[in-house]
Amino acid sequence: MAPDPDSILKDLTPTKDDWRLLVGGVGALNAGWLNAFVGKYVPEEMKSQEGAIEAAGGLASWVGYKLAPRVKGSIGEALKSFFLGTLFVNVGLVGKKYVPQIEFQVTPPAGMPESAGMPAESAAPPAPQTIEELAALVAQTSAAKYFGK
Amino acid sequence: MSIAIPTGVLKVPLTISETHPAVTLAGSVADVESDVLTIRVSRKCAWSIREGDQLYLLLKTAAAATITAGYVKVVIADANKVMKIAVVDWTPIANFATIDDQTKMFRFAAGFSRAEDEYIIIVYKGADVADSTKTALKLTGISFTEL
Numbered sequence: 056m057a058p059d060p061d062s063i064l065k066d067l068t069p070t071k072d073d074w075r076l077l078v079g080g081v082g083a084l085n086a087g088w089l090n091a092f093v094g095k096y097v098p099e100e101m102k103s104q105e106g107a108i109e110a111a112g113g114l115a116s117w118v119g120y121k122l123a124p125r126v127k128g129s130i131g132e133a134l135k136s137f138f139l140g141t142l143f144v145n146v147g148l149v150g151k152k153y154v155p156q157i158e159f160q161v162t163p164p165a166g167m168p169e170s171a172g173m174p175a176e177s178a179a180p181p182a183p184q185t186i187e188e189l190a191a192l193v194a195q196t197s198a199a200k201y202f203g204k
Numbered sequence: 205m206s207i208a209i210p211t212g213v214l215k216v217p218l219t220i221s222e223t224h225p226a227v228t229l230a231g232s233v234a235d236v237e238s239d240v241l242t243i244r245v246s247r248k249c250a251w252s253i254r255e256g257d258q259l260y261l262l263l264k265t266a267a268a269a270t271i272t273a274g275y276v277k278v279v280i281a282d283a284n285k286v287m288k289i290a291v292v293d294w295t296p297i298a299n300f301a302t303i304d305d306q307t308k309m310f311r312f313a314a315g316f317s318r319a320e321d322e323y324i325i326i327v328y329k330g331a332d333v334a335d336s337t338k339t340a341l342k343l344t345g346i347s348f349t350e351l
Contacts, residue, residue: 165223184210186210190319191317193317193346195315196256197315
């Protein structure tokens with residue numbers, strides 16, 4: 056059965072051009088490496104600035120992104136996607152330093168177990184200090200073995 | 205569950221018969237609650253009678269006839285016998301008279317413990333008069349001894 060040309064699946068199906076996403080993802084993962092590399096050349100007095108290294112990395116990404124098309128063919132496309140990935144991450148990293156962050160914290164309701172269906176583990180009984188306590192604990196927590204019916 | 209035993213404590217199985225030094229035997233009085241067996245926990249010991257531990261008790265008259273009528277109660281008491289609590293309330297004596305059949309052996313429904321000098325007392329009440337010299341007992345548990 057031929058797929059319906061208007062099907063939403065057609066839009067969702069990966070195409071051969073989507074490999075750029077993978078390369079962009081690799082670029083995003085390597086943004087830290089790129090920043091460290093570029094950061095070595097950032098002047099010392101600038102390094103103390105908040106987000107300076109990330110900004111330098113972002114600048115390098117921008118340069119790479121813009122110059123990559125000069126390399127013809129798939130290599131150029133790959134470089135462009137790679138630097139686009141690093142650029143996104145660095146814009147995010149720099150932005151995170153200067154844009155106030157709202158932290159959402161979910162507070163578990165009091166008296167509720169940590170996770171649904173899993174009651175909190177009961178505390179272990181205190182270690183007996185005397186033989187009286189030991190005997191009482193054993194009497195309450197163990198049963199005599201019953202062999203046979 | 206496992207319980208860590210403090211250092212210097214000896215854990216051994218406990219089987220008490222009528223000849224055990226902790227046991228004091230007594231005869232009964234007809235239709236009067238009589239302490240036929242008084243078990244005083246040995247010095248430096250604490251005993252656990254756990255759920256499922258056995259109690260076998262056989263009382264006989266002076267004519268060596270086994271007593272099958274009457275009731276038995278097991279109480280635990282402090283060292284001064286001031287506070288007594290029944291761990292087995294009045295139960296027909298025939299329930300305790302089997303030793304060879306696992307399915308008919310009397311077993312405690314829940315565990316209890318006694319420390320040194322405290323008591324486990326077996327009380328009999330019935331028309332027959334038990335002769336202390338013919339009483340037979342088996343009580344199992346765990347004994348913890350301080351070394």
